[in-house]
Amino acid sequence: GQSLEQPSEVTAVEGAIVQINCTYQTSGFYGLSWYQQHDGGAPTFLSYNALDGLEETGRFSSFLSRSDSYGYLLLQELQMKDSASYFCAVISEGFGNEKLTFGTGTRLTIIP
Amino acid sequence: GAGVSQSPSNKVTEKGKDVELRCDPISGHTALYWYRQSLGQGLEFLIYFQGNSAPDKSGLPSDRFSAERTGGSVSTLTIQRTQQEDSAVYLCASSLAGRPYNEQFFGPGTRLTVL
Numbered sequence: 001g002q003s004l005e006q007p008s009e010v011t012a013v014e015g016a017i018v019q020i021n022c023t024y025q026t027s028g029f030y031g032l033s034w035y036q037q038h039d040g041g042a043p044t045f046l047s048y049n050a051l052d053g054l055e056e057t058g059r060f061s062s063f064l065s066r067s068d069s070y071g072y073l074l075l076q077e078l079q080m081k082d083s084a085s086y087f088c089a090v091i092s093e094g095f096g097n098e099k100l101t102f103g104t105g106t107r108l109t110i111i112p
Numbered sequence: 113g114a115g116v117s118q119s120p121s122n123k124v125t126e127k128g129k130d131v132e133l134r135c136d137p138i139s140g141h142t143a144l145y146w147y148r149q150s151l152g153q154g155l156e157f158l159i160y161f162q163g164n165s166a167p168d169k170s171g172l173p174s175d176r177f178s179a180e181r182t183g184g185s186v187s188t189l190t191i192q193r194t195q196q197e198d199s200a201v202y203l204c205a206s207s208l209a210g211r212p213y214n215e216q217f218f219g220p221g222t223r224l225t226v227l
Contacts, residue, residue, distance in 0.1 A: 033215075041220075042203065042218035042219060042220050042221060043155065043203070043205075043216075043218050044218070045215045045216065045217075048215065087154060087155065099157070099160060099168060100145070100157070100216060101157060102147075102154050102155040102157070103154060104153065104154035105153075105154045
């Protein structure tokens, strides 16, 4: 089976940088994704890592270390609108039969 | 183009009744997923469709839950003899199967309340 761990809550200051960590245990690991969900909204895709290293998309970056079964989401120049829940999700079993297993989410609160 | 749509947006039912939740995926998306999210919780995987077949039903909580997909498009999640613990937001997502990063596009969800 799959299991993921991420902090339940994180608080950060507007304009600062925050890192949300995710560790996982899975068989048939294929990649790690991150999703954002605002209160009352649907999850939206942020990023995907299949290989080790850092992927950057604007203010958001995501990192993966396959050997450590670890990844993180890095948010820079934090804005109030970044207050949301962030879920890491493991993609397993690969091409044609992908399955996403989500972590329990990290609630990020941005304070002025 | 249109995103994933779900209906109804809200459903209030009495314990013991059956409910049907509908999902219309993005046109051309062959993979379709159902998740359940309780208040303040993560997403619980229920079932995955590839076309009309469901290679993974492992997440269905009990035999009261069933799902089908017809024409490789619309999917219906049915909950029989609803219980109060079934109250949650039921989310549907679709993706282009085979895309390695498996970006899933979520619908707005159906909020189910069982009284």
